[in-house]
Amino acid sequence: MAAGRVFEINVDLVKERAKCNFDIREITHILDGGETNTIQRKKIEDATLNDGQSRDVIPEEYLGPKEKYENAVRKSCVYAKISKDELMNMTGLELLGFTSPVFRRIADAYFKEVSPFLLHVGMFIPTIMGQCTPEQQAHWLPRALAFEIAGTYAQTELGHGTFIRGLETTATYDPQTEEFVLHSPTLSSYKWWAGGLGKTMNHCIVVAQLYTKGVCHGVHPFIVQIRDEETHMPLSGIVVGEVGPKMGYNTGDNGFLGFKHYRIPRDNMMMKNAQVLKDGTYVKVARHAKLTYGTMVFVRVMLVNEMAFNLAKAVTIAIRYSAVRRQSQPRPNQPEPQVLDYLTQQHKLFISIATAHALQFTSDWLWKTFTSVLADMRDGKTDTLPELHALSSCLKAICTSDCGTFIEICRFACGGHGYMASSNLPMIYSFVSATRTYEGDYTVLLLQTARFLVKAWEQMEEGKPVTPTLAYLSRASEGVKESWDSSNEGIIRAFQRVAAGKISGCVSCIRHHQKTGKDFEDAWELTTLQLVAAAEAHCRAVICSTYYNETIRLTASSSTNVKAVMEQLCTLYLLYWSLERTGELLRYTSLSENDLFGLQQRYEKLLALIRPNAVGLVDAFDLRDEILNSTLGAYDGRVYERLMEEALKSPLNAEPVNSSFHKYIKPFMQGKL
């Protein structure tokens, strides 16, 4: 609930909350991963948010871009100071977990967009931990953790994103001075995008093509000081600035960076995986090449979690608003119904509650898998890594895409008011829609997963064992239609059959093209549309089964009503996607017209069953008003009052007549302009 003055709660919301048939705290605990976590989270939220420091007196939207940035820097320092102590006490995985739900939630209360410091904790520190030798870590980490230096991560260039091997920035070793010379040979080689690079950070991890003794050894990371620690002036040989306005992240001062033969000490190469000796000899450290996937996988796991959180925000706003908003008059002399009572509205919104659960559970499960893979890797076992990499790739792609889609549906479901910035829905969408692209574009990631799937299919054909998430392949290899079964388990099997059918289809297609004389790469390229579809299908099957299994596991000891509503949501998810993917189910299973009719009926009945618990379900996400930042979604449901209060803060409303009337409008109307 909001700090400060307490208002009466909207009567419709009061009624909705009275209708809810379960203890919302129980679901909150499940979503937090246990009651202890909930208590800990609330403690931190109280400590950081109750004092109201996170609130802006003038909403950020009313500031110009420069003032917006300056305000974000001010809040970043307040926020970083609060979190610094927590940061200093954490190590290893725990520290990686800094960007974990609790701190991310709080950051959202401070920054409607993003903190300029985000990449310091989100990328700079983790990369030092992942790519530096112990000696290098001893040098950089304490200063970074204490915020004595602030750093970001610059990989993408103006002309090069996904294809890292194509980066143009060079780091050429000079054994004379034992330095690397960083250089940007072209405009397209300028680094572009790194958050906080524009004006905030004084250090930067730079990914560049390493040249030594005249040989290029591919891309490697370097730690580069870019600004003077005292004066903050860009150092000589550094061209740095801000990239300008974007669809979102506008307080994040994303930057560009060019080098003019800029020299850094040899030691600034991050040498955990490869070294350049003093004489310029390049030494690859004997280590599984796949280890470098570690950070990428970690970031993707975090992103899935972040998607669940953002969708939870959007659907909390949309459900509460739909309980308050009334519209139309289906029969005379009756009051206008709450829009939440319309089947079409329930259809738009309840899937988002279910999806937020599905992604939360999937991300927790992925995180567990990731930590166990890390443990395996410490024991020298790396054979589980390809599966994890393929999984994290497609999950990142599908989750960011699903969330973007559903957040927009939530926004549209709020009608015109969802278009108001003060609803916060436009900002949530802008934020999430970026994640579809960064850290691996949707299509590229699905094609990576597809590579793994096609390989797995070939292994299965050769009689070799396949990994657990692909065990379903064997069932489908005969090419017969799966017999349709409307149970949850049956639907999951059907989605697995669809995925297997599509993977099989891709293999056939590739071989068909090869038979007509194409080489493998050309055959692959000609199959990419189907390959993307196969990876999508695989991912959907994984989410469905994970969501279902985790729901059963996590509610094993829950009260009857919590168990019931959680299972309803999970079934809703399975039915929703069955109805969305009718074509695929008809192709790969024995699904009949009658079965379809039954699915539609069950789906609509589930909407009706979930309806009375809808507000309780979003309350269970337990998102404070400071975090929701929404006129439509606040706990008290004072929708119209808040819309008007926010409007009155507009600088245009500070004076009855804007100067442009006298300057332009009046002369124009009088024909004098």
Place this chain on the structure above:
Amino acid sequence: MAAGRVFEINVDLVKERAKCNFDIREITHILDGGETNTIQRKKIEDATLNDGQSRDVIPEEYLGPKEKYENAVRKSCVYAKISKDELMNMTGLELLGFTSPVFRRIADAYFKEVSPFLLHVGMFIPTIMGQCTPEQQAHWLPRALAFEIAGTYAQTELGHGTFIRGLETTATYDPQTEEFVLHSPTLSSYKWWAGGLGKTMNHCIVVAQLYTKGVCHGVHPFIVQIRDEETHMPLSGIVVGEVGPKMGYNTGDNGFLGFKHYRIPRDNMMMKNAQVLKDGTYVKVARHAKLTYGTMVFVRVMLVNEMAFNLAKAVTIAIRYSAVRRQSQPRPNQPEPQVLDYLTQQHKLFISIATAHALQFTSDWLWKTFTSVLADMRDGKTDTLPELHALSSCLKAICTSDCGTFIEICRFACGGHGYMASSNLPMIYSFVSATRTYEGDYTVLLLQTARFLVKAWEQMEEGKPVTPTLAYLSRASEGVKESWDSSNEGIIRAFQRVAAGKISGCVSCIRHHQKTGKDFEDAWELTTLQLVAAAEAHCRAVICSTYYNETIRLTASSSTNVKAVMEQLCTLYLLYWSLERTGELLRYTSLSENDLFGLQQRYEKLLALIRPNAVGLVDAFDLRDEILNSTLGAYDGRVYERLMEEALKSPLNAEPVNSSFHKYIKPFMQGKL
């Protein structure tokens, strides 16, 4: 091409243009509706844009909201002055056509978002023409056309949108003074949204519940002066202000408006369709009630046209960028391919070229239908109006939705750079995504169309004739699957069969619910998910057949290659939607697994055929750089140069160190904050 300095054109674009196998002017003429129109359009564009007055020295994004508004007012006056003479020379339909392609294109060069004056010409003047008596028109129209007064249109309230009967603002007639008393009884009755209302306009058409002699006669429109013409101060009894920031339209000063027993003369009621006499007697003018649909239909026709235009902008940007951008290295020692060469990229983009054509042709066809319905109405025939209304409803819904979806796909296809404001893609999306909601929400409009479809089905059952767009219903009433036929005509028949099947299914479902004791309205509500789907299917069938028929008609005398590429695009559209709607086609036609395989193959071959003409096809939209406003989409393809040039305009780049370093960052880093 851009005014001013002329740069070298990107070599890849030069090559692409050389590859194009048709005369792009031929397609431009088709899209403009004939060569004469093209010449006229270019003449106006040259006259209004060549002087560079439309360009901002400082891009709007770098201004705060207040400065942004003031700058837009300045440009509005320049723009309005230019267009005023044109306006004065137009009458009737021609004047309605003021917001037609030519002027809208030019407005886009002036306003990245929107002119504060937009609703003066877009709603105020047309409503005076549609809702006033000739005497009232004689009073208001000359002043409005001469811009002596500026007005907007306020219908939506904070608490009431789509359901107009629910509006709360009252207009109570006082026979003593022969005035109406306007009043806002609640906060939720405040008018909300009207463009230009916040600070710009001095008049406003207000829709309010009319009370006279103690009886409410429902909502009626009134012309209300809200500000003093000399001082621009809000008049006493008027509460007016700006609603604050939105996802887009931020230069449009959308406003709120409340009345405190505010009096206007009796004559200010717009009396074409109903009158209140001096003594307070309410007189309904004997006129078909459906006539009031006129303006709504007109606005929707215009919106479909506007969608085509915005999608053309987005895909022009995305295709040109995809020709310049290079990525990956499928085989060693080869240069990185243009991303336009990837099948996945072609799949994302070419459908948008086809859709822009489809919507342009559909909107032109709808406009013709509309004008012929208007002619019918003048002759007293109104029986064609329900069909037109149903058509315009679903077309508005589907076109705004399709365009939003495809514009986002265009944006995502530009990777990270599509997220830059300077690409203009975020703004185009923000703009278009509003149209899904305003002037009739997506779901509400489709349900309106569904009412018409269900009624038509019942008429057909009774043996009555059905309207032309629903002739297909009769073919499907037997309930047998349509025999699949992969020709264009066959695919169109299949989509009609799907629509008929869905409408039939809805009727069965409603009757089923009625048999279980529900009344019609409850049965209807329980069927709304299927009803929305049926209306979607009907609309898709209409677009498919219209696009196909118009393509044949419009290219009848075209050169061979133009005919070929236009037909390829049309077939691409039909195949794209067949593959998207596999489930429906499998349910309602005899489509087999083999047919599906064939469709996929033909679709992919078409992508390859269109590929060499892709840049030519977007060049044929003939969108000047001033109108595209995009670093990625400019005619010369100087993508990276433009991105950097725009970035350098950022106010944050005006000084090497931002003041917030000294104020916050440094003290914080030194532990002194």
